[in-house]
Amino acid sequence: MTSVLPRTEWWRSAVIYQIYPRSFADSNGDGMGDLLGIRDRLPELAELGIDAVWLSPFYTSPQRDAGYDVADYCDVDPLFGTLDDFDSMTSRAHELGLRLIVDLVPNHSSSDHRWFQEALAAAPGSAERDRYMFRDGLGQNGELPPNNWESVFGGRAWTRTENPDGTPGQWYLHLFDSTQPDFNWHNPWVRRQFEDVLRFWLDRGVDGFRVDVAHGMIKAEGLPDWTPPLAGGSMGGAGTPEGGDATAADPAASRAPFWAQDGVHEIYREWRTILNSYDGERILAAEAWVDPLTDMAKWVRPDEMHQAFNFPYLETPWAAAPLRAVIDASISAFSAVEAPSTWVLSNHDVVRHASRLALTAENPQGAGIGPKSAGLPIPELGLSRARAATALMLALPGSTYLYQGEELGLPEVIDLPDEARQDPTWFRTNGERYGRDGCRVPIPWEANSPSYGFGPSDAAWLPQPAEWATLARDVQRHDDNSTLSLYRHALALRRAHELATGELEWLDSGADAVLALRNGDVRVYANTGDSAVPLPAGEVLLASGPLGENQLPADTTVWLRG
Structure with missing residues (x-):
């Protein structure tokens, strides 16, 4: 083996x-x-x-x-x-x-990047424009954006350029702000x-x-x-x-x-x-x-x-x-x-x-x-x-x-x-x-x-x-x-007990709202519910909040040894 x-x-x-x-x-x-x-x-x-x-x-x-x-x-x-x-x-x-x-x-x-400024100054179909996602518009005179995509930040994901003679030009794609043109990664x-x-x-x-x-x-x-x-x-x-x-x-x-x-x-x-x-x-x-x-x-x-x-x-x-x-x-x-x-x-x-x-x-x-x-x-x-x-x-x-x-x-x-x-x-x-x-x-x-x-x-x-x-x-x-x-305490314990390289094992918590697991020699109980539950036996290594008398309060996580 x-x-x-x-x-x-x-x-x-x-x-x-x-x-x-x-x-x-x-x-x-x-x-x-x-x-x-x-x-x-x-x-x-x-x-x-x-x-x-x-x-x-x-x-x-x-x-x-x-x-x-x-x-x-x-x-x-x-x-x-x-x-x-x-x-x-x-x-x-x-x-x-x-x-x-x-x-x-x-x-x-950024639209201020030299690469994009060179693309704006170049003609449609040029190598410079191919760095970004320039497209002709739809409609009779290209007045509509190339598709219906919307920006993550709101509004459409296309902005139309202006030609050197002042006439409307191509559109460029920006999935985020209009000042953030998307690169053409096929290039x-x-x-x-x-x-x-x-x-x-x-x-x-x-x-x-x-x-x-x-x-x-x-x-x-x-x-x-x-x-x-x-x-x-x-x-x-x-x-x-x-x-x-x-x-x-x-x-x-x-x-x-x-x-x-x-x-x-x-x-x-x-x-x-x-x-x-x-x-x-x-x-x-x-x-x-x-x-x-x-x-x-x-x-x-x-x-x-x-x-x-x-x-x-x-x-x-x-x-x-x-x-x-x-x-x-x-x-x-x-x-x-x-x-x-x-x-x-x-x-x-x-x-x-x-x-x-x-x-x-x-x-x-x-x-x-x-x-x-x-x-x-x-x-x-x-x-x-x-x-x-x-x-x-x-x-x-x-x-x-x-x-x-x-x-x-x-x-x-x-x-x-x-x-x-x-x-x-x-x-x-x-x-x-x-x-x-x-x-x-x-x-x-x-x-x-x-x-x-x-x-x-x-x-x-x-x-x-x-x-x-x-x-x-x-x-x-x-x-x-x-x-x-x-x-600080949790990070020190995490390192000392090698939790990051450990193996997770689920435990029976006894309550639907409580998540219970074992990682190495540490048991963890997280009470996500609205009321306290009995605290399992064991040496307390870490508690996210005050513990009651043998109680694990709501919205509290505890680490126990063994």
Whole structure:
């Protein structure tokens, strides 16, 4: 009998911490987070117990979509610093034993990018225009867009150009904002440019890439019209799940012709070959909103990407039965292709889980919440559920992603003034959808410092609520009952008990609302119900909240030894 050695690559068990650069730490007081601010705060992340950091975009950009509209893929936007600052930050991360993953945005560029400006200046049918998705319009004079596709941010996904003589010209595709034209990934020239981009950052020492809209890039042949099969269905995209019914017999049959096309896999096989040529286990992580999980697993086959964000898990309600179902489906789907499952509860595109898990009204992905939203969360309930959900997540085998500030228990900022909002969703829907600003507010470090320690001045690109003073890192650091202490303790136990490389076994909880499992020598009980249940016997290693006398309260997770 041949023994099989366990897979030990770092990314299979890593805890990866997402940094949203503009909201993490500001070194110069201009109100915008930057690379030197990140560098100087990295020791506090190492102290938390993570393995790697992932940076959202910091590239040259007009910042119409917070940097996801890239104007130069091989330089740093002056808002965030310089390439020298990037090198200094990277060196500090590696000194602290942290890996560094950077965002890559290959589905679209900024309309300010030189490549697109050259395309606009060139004639229809030119090599320059073939870099992007230019098409003639329909109708008698081309006055209608080439198809009925809609933008993720609202409105149609096509914008018409103007010819040099002032007459209307061709249309170009943008699945997101009109200032974010989609690349034509059937064009070999585009593919070569991005291979060069990969090598540029790999040569500077990055340990991998998180790929934005990794289920996009390739569009169906002929660009056919498409209407979501469900009323109000989302068009999908970065931070927005694709339309279609995940419970249907064949979800792919209703899949949008601009998401999850088979041709994307060829791109990632080419990229994997490039990463494999570098030392140090460099990785690709997919932001792929794809249902079902068995389809998402195609992104992480052995010759493609290494990880894919587990959005079905993120979207699962705080209830035992659906949580067990999605955990089983995740481990099964990813194990089938020899990949680890990933687990995630928050990121820069979703309502923070300290608020989302206590919402009582429907909250479509990417819509955000604000003062006029229905079913606003009860803060205490949201925090209890968030802590319990985190304790459950960190006990699961595989890799985990954390979003900056969740370790402080930060809620979604609901009461942002309308005039302060900056998300394109807010503007493209004429204020009907609040968008993602509420999860992007600069985070607090010190209760009694300007901008709560975000920077040396009171400036912050989004206004911080007064509540941040009570949630600041320095307030929580020495409080054993704080959310920060819960995260630090859980991460230390996760490592000590090797939970990330363990094997999950379901246990009989004795109650429908309680999820019970064993991972190695740790038993986990998560009470998702409304009332307390008897606490099983055993030494308590971790509890997400106060325990009653032999009772496991509602919205509480406990870890027991043995």
